[in-house]
Amino acid sequence: MSNNQQSLTMAVDEETGRPVIIIRDQEEKGRITGVQAIKQNIAAAKSVSFILSTSLGPKGADKIIVTPDSEIVISNDGATIMEQMDLEHPIAKLLVDLSKCQDSEIGDGTTGVVVLAGALLDQAESLLDRGIHPIRVADGYDLASQIAVDRVRELSMPMRANCAKDVTPEFKQFLVDAASTALGSKIAQGEKLANVAVDAVLSVADLNRNDADLSLLKVKGKVGGSIEDTSLVDGIVLDKDISHPQMKDVTPDAKLAILTCPFEPPKPKTKYELSISTVEQYRSLAETEQKFFTDMIQRVKDSGANTVICQWGFDDEANSLLMQNDLTAVRWVGGEDIEAVAIATGGRIVSRFEDLTPEKLGTAVEVRQEMYGTTGDHMITIQGKRGYKTVFVRGSNKMVIEEAKRSLHDAMCVVRDLIRAPTLVPGGACAEIAASLRITSVANETDDIEQYALRSFAAALDAIPMALARNSGLQPIEAVAQVKAKQLKELERDPKYKTTLGVDCMARGTNDMAEQRVFETLASKTQQLTLATQVTRMVLKIDDIIGQL
């Protein structure tokens, strides 16, 4: 390390021999420049991508991460692992952002993008050793990624006419297949959850706009049962109790008053002082207070509501009055939940009792309180009339549930992406191998230095099927070579052949991904290629690191 490190104090004043201070506290800082800097960065990126590479694919392994607060996270999701790892190296942090970017844009493929970036940088290192300028490498990579994206597009299969208004069973099956592929690497009972994810997204999908609003879906978890007990619940699930033990547990045909004002005497925001000095004043004050409570309840009652959902607390007196008036009430419902309740029931959030009118009430088929386990934990389900759904995740311990929640999110994103752009590509690294072959053939016809970069890109793409095969317990080189040879044969017949051959991770005895029904979204694949290339360029362009080394 000390060899690579150069002091920043290189400039010396000629007359006095004292160093010229350029950067504050420069004696304590180190600096690495030139190829050394790039190489160090590449080493950091490689070590991160190495960690993730074993998580790739349906049989990829999980990581246990003990967080700084000593919580345990078990995950297979690239973005989650990277985020929880608490990385220190700046380039490593760049890769964290890379996988987060893939996560927020697409939701799936967060591991693959990091592994690809790592492989690209690995290959770039040997090009640098040959004396090729980093910018030339980056330019070549850009070209290669364009070729790769084009080839992947050729492979894509549109699943449905763009403006079709209905969901055909075939289309739904494709959705389930893609969701299964996304979930397969994460939890054991992928198939069952994939169905739940597809049903959930379809229930909130707007097929006229070709979009699905995932904010209408909530994912809630509760320990107990098994992952297989995970289900899609009509309506909203609140982790709350009904405020008074003697209110009704089940209210059918509920009319909900959704309130953001407490059942308490008003507290104006302006500071004021109410001074009383006589007995009469005291009495009238007491009467006013009483009136506040009875008025509030009366207003709720008059509006025709039979259920009250309130963001704030109730005074004991109000609570008792509500119960006596046959009103079911839930208190301390958080801001996000109360909005969800309003959307699901079609009600309006009312912030003053005076504003409560019958048309502002929400309607629900049923409001039900259920008890779980032996500790008296309650959950309230509000089954609204609109398409608001909750995926209720069960599992044997909280780590399983957290992982299932993350995976479900990924799967639902995949399904949404397919509703937006219903185009699939075969999975099992079929796209990567096809792109790699195309780039190699283009490289053979390129007569300048870019040829080397193109070859390296092709080699980097092979890292994905290799990792897949390795994680699935296959002989990586053998397995990839076989698929390549088969794909090449197809290309001899037709250079634009829509191949579906990939790595047989599940050992089902066929390389045909269409037959195995392993699909990924086109959007995810192209995004992976472009993002990984961009990050590689960024890393290759850094030639100077200044900092606490």
Place this chain on the structure above:
Amino acid sequence: MNVLKSEASEERGEFSHQSTFIGAIAIADMLKTTLGPLGMDKILQSMSGVDSLTITNDGATILSSLSVDNPAARVLINLSTTQDQEIGDGTTSVVVFAGELLRMAEQLIARGIPVPVIREGYQRASAAALAALTESANANDGSEEAFREELFRIAMTTLSSKILNVDKKFFANMAVDAVLRLGGSTNLANIQIIKKLGKTMEDSFLDEGFILDKQISVGCPVDLKAEDPEHPLRVLVANTSMDADKVKIFGSKAKVSGATELAAIESEERRRMRDKCARIMKHDINCFVNRQLVYNQAEEEFAAKGVMCIEHADFDGIERLSLVLDADILSTFDTPEKARVGTCQRIHEIMIGEDKLIRFAGVPKNQACTIVLRGASKHLLDEAERSLHDALAVLSQTVKDRHTCLGAGSSEMLMSLAVSREADEREDLTQVAMGSFSQALENICFILCENAGLDANTIVAKLHAAHAGGHKTAGIDIVNGCVGDARELGIVEALKSKRQMVMSATEAASQLLKVDNIIRCAPRERQQGQ
């Protein structure tokens, strides 16, 4: 190249597997000896002081008091806690079984079988085991009496491993009675367990009425009896402030110019309180129970009218009381005609040991009840409460889902054989993994025998043979040290508990097997004073 922070550490591949196995098996081995009717107890001594020690046989209790660093061990602890919350029983078996599964997996990995294959095998095996278990289950759709008998047997099984073993018939009956009173609810808060030092376990009792561990206010009558059963005592259950009836308007403040005015307001305040008492008494009541404190002034008011007053009954107490007395919990008293006031035949002070408690007798509804535990030492009482709680939990779940299955290692052996039959039909490597799963199930029977000091090898072999020969109800007869019939021995467990055990243990084992990398982040630096 180190990209992690300097204090962080990482275990990869084999090392990570090793750390998982060591951690999980250590936890399972620790609990192993407590499994079964003749399992041993553990003493837990808290780090803070020697005085607070717990003697227990309950898996969840043991594990939740450990502070463990190993991630795999912590997953198993969470598993046990979940089982406790969901079913209340089987907290030991789930961890021991998960441990056995991982122990077998370790051997498989050493033999070179890939992890994905083991996971798939376990998954298949678990499905086969559950199918066999469900098929053997007893639906209990017969008469209520038969169901009560079955509940009694479950309680006996649950209690047999615990400290209440000696008087288990007595306690099993008590638990069944208490749960049947709940009428299908699983809210165990409605069964109050009062622990009082002194006498022996056999002097514990389930009270027909309801006992509140509170005192009657001074000056009030201490024994009220309804003269005529047709006109029972009226009890108002309330949650209201009875110190001073403050006006709850924010910012109000009394500003007076002289002592006379102050006195006037003060007396007005007192009048207001008196008024409230009067309004309460308008409900025509004999007894007033409040969750909050009742101050002297109000107390006097009640005493003067001969109304019994009980203050500071905590929230659970109030809720249970409202359940048994069929009363509303009130906070406003303006509409006596709407309010439901509770009734009972007699309210009196009783002495248990040296403490005074209040007993409500002749209550209309029995949805809540009280169990008074007596015993010679605090530790004994605590353990008795835990055991009883486990029994109550498992019973209340069984009332919801009536299916039961056999205990005494019978279900385990049944599943083991079903899995092994299924394994025989598989041609790939999963066969080996399923075989290991079947072995892990058999190991549970083995541990049961071993803990009872029996010749485990011989008995398990005989049990295996009995099951293979079609005697599907064969189980271990711990008392006689031989193979018997679990159904005849009356050793029954809740199906839900056993199912959950298999499912959870498989899920956790499969989850832990999948891990190939353990990353420990640098602990968050804490600033001083935090």
